[in-house]
Amino acid sequence: MDFAPSVSAKQLSEFRRIFHRHAESGFSEFWTTAFLAARLHGAGGFVKVGEEAICREARMGVPDEETQKKRIASAREQGADPTWLDRMDGLTGLIVDIRPDLPRHTALRFDIDAVDVEESSSPEHLPAREGFRSLNDGHCHACGHDGHAAIGLGVALELLRIKDRLRHNVRIIFEPAEEGLRGAAAMVEAGAVDGARYFFAAHIGVNARRSHELVCGTEGFLASTKFDAEFFGRAAHAGAEPHEGRNSLLAAASAVMNLHAIPRHGKGETRIAVGRMESGTGRNVVPSYAKLVCETRGSSTEVNDWMFEQAARIIEHSAAMHGQDFRITRMGGGGTAVSDLAMCELVRRVSGGIPYFYPEFVLDMGRGFGADDACAFLEAVQKQGGMGTYAQIGSRLPAGHHSPDFDFDESLLQPAVELFCRTALALDSMD
Numbered sequence: 408m409d410f411a412p413s414v415s416a417k418q419l420s421e422f423r424r425i426f427h428r429h430a431e432s433g434f435s436e437f438w439t440t441a442f443l444a445a446r447l448h449g450a451g452g453f454v455k456v457g458e459e460a461i462c463r464e465a466r467m468g469v470p471d472e473e474t475q476k477k478r479i480a481s482a483r484e485q486g487a488d489p490t491w492l493d494r495m496d497g498l499t500g501l502i503v504d505i506r507p508d509l510p511r512h513t514a515l516r517f518d519i520d521a522v523d524v525e526e527s528s529s530p531e532h533l534p535a536r537e538g539f540r541s542l543n544d545g546h547c548h549a550c551g552h553d554g555h556a557a558i559g560l561g562v563a564l565e566l567l568r569i570k571d572r573l574r575h576n577v578r579i580i581f582e583p584a585e586e587g588l589r590g591a592a593a594m595v596e597a598g599a600v601d602g603a604r605y606f607f608a609a610h611i612g613v614n615a616r617r618s619h620e621l622v623c624g625t626e627g628f629l630a631s632t633k634f635d636a637e638f639f640g641r642a643a644h645a646g647a648e649p650h651e652g653r654n655s656l657l658a659a660a661s662a663v664m665n666l667h668a669i670p671r672h673g674k675g676e677t678r679i680a681v682g683r684m685e686s687g688t689g690r691n692v693v694p695s696y697a698k699l700v701c702e703t704r705g706s707s708t709e710v711n712d713w714m715f716e717q718a719a720r721i722i723e724h725s726a727a728m729h730g731q732d733f734r735i736t737r738m739g740g741g742g743t744a745v746s747d748l749a750m751c752e753l754v755r756r757v758s759g760g761i762p763y764f765y766p767e768f769v770l771d772m773g774r775g776f777g778a779d780d781a782c783a784f785l786e787a788v789q790k791q792g793g794m795g796t797y798a799q800i801g802s803r804l805p806a807g808h809h810s811p812d813f814d815f816d817e818s819l820l821q822p823a824v825e826l827f828c829r830t831a832l833a834l835d836s837m838d
């Protein structure tokens with residue numbers, strides 16, 4: 408099918424740099440969402456924000472109210488469109504329909520959140536050198552989602568331009584809080600992929616570390632559950648009345664040692680991690696509170712669920728051993744899904760029309776890393792009889808994902824837009 412891009416590489420690089428400067432943490436993408444909404448509404452897109460895009464209650468790991476208020480205020484100060492901020496009603500992420508008047512749809516997903524890491528200010532780091540380093544301390548687009556947002560915006564603008572050619576709707580999903588696997592389930596709950604027959608998402612880099620490379624599908628994602636465990640004990644004088652105390656630090660410490668001793672599972676790979684432990688107030692006070700920040704992973708949803716059950720049991724009994732009350736809060740998580748081979752082949756075929764991708768650098772299927780929340784959308788589409796894929800768009804990377812020096816090769820932006828548009832058009836012509 409013929410398709411000539413009209414959004415220039417320069418324009419896409421500008422979009423990328425605008426998003427990069429406004430790096431925002433998961434569920435706090437207020438500036439980013441308002442910018443996309445205003446821009447796409449202005450271009451004739453049918454934009455859904457707020458509860459039309461995402462289910463408020465189904466979000467996991469949302470920052471506390473005080474933090475959110477500050478971040479909304481800061482987005483306002485940075486010039487976010489007040490009309491859209493009001494319509495969003497405290498919720499981030501958006502959906503844009505290109506032709507909502509037409510039946511069924513192909514869903515394309517782009518994630519928009521940043522990583523909670525302080526960005527490098529080294530002159531070696533291109534965003535620092537060229538003046539588009541993050542404005543928001545402690546938040547940095549260190550996973551390439553600034554590129555994903557720019558590609559998504561480019562795709563939406565291109566498809567809106569040629570919308571009269573479409574036979575079906577194309578829905579573009581801008582997902583908040585992909586990091587920590589927190590956003591997708593809440594968008595699925597709000598019906599984001601209801602009726603979708605095809606699903607396509609991609610990530611910059613991952614295991615495709617050469618520019619001009621393309622991995623058309625992904626397997627080997629791990630299902631994961633992110634959770635916090637809290638222990639509530641009783642403080643007492645550690646010298647005079649230790650017997651009156653209930654030591655939360657000890658309960659948490661027992662839990663950590665035993666969590667990492669959960670046996671392996673015969674049906675697949677497993678992981679457990681306690682990434683942070685907080686407890687204690689002073690040298691001579693029995694600690695009355697402790698918190699563990701943890702995650703389990705598994706090569707299937709079944710194996711991951713088993714890991715989480717074991718973890719919950721260990722936490723419960725560590726609490727009992729030290730006379731504690733306890734609480735386990737799910738902060739994120741999702742299942743796993745494998746790309747459909749037929750979709751991988753279609754993407755490979757489409758990429759053949761884009762000279763940027765070197766044919767000898769195009770693979771059908773590769774392994775992912777850890778997890779991606781795209782699995783929640785893909786799984787939902789597959790369950791309703793559809794198919795989809797999660798591609799990896801190659802880039803040489805000066806530093807790994809989530810590191811303060813992460814950056815990618817901007818020359819991939821326009822070919823990536825073309826890949827999404829041509830794939831959407833190919834799917835649109837199918838019955």
Ligand SMILES: [Zn+2]
Pocket residue numbers: 522550586808809
């Ligand atoms: Zn990431």
Ligand SMILES: [Zn+2]
Pocket residue numbers: 550551552585610
């Ligand atoms: Zn990512």
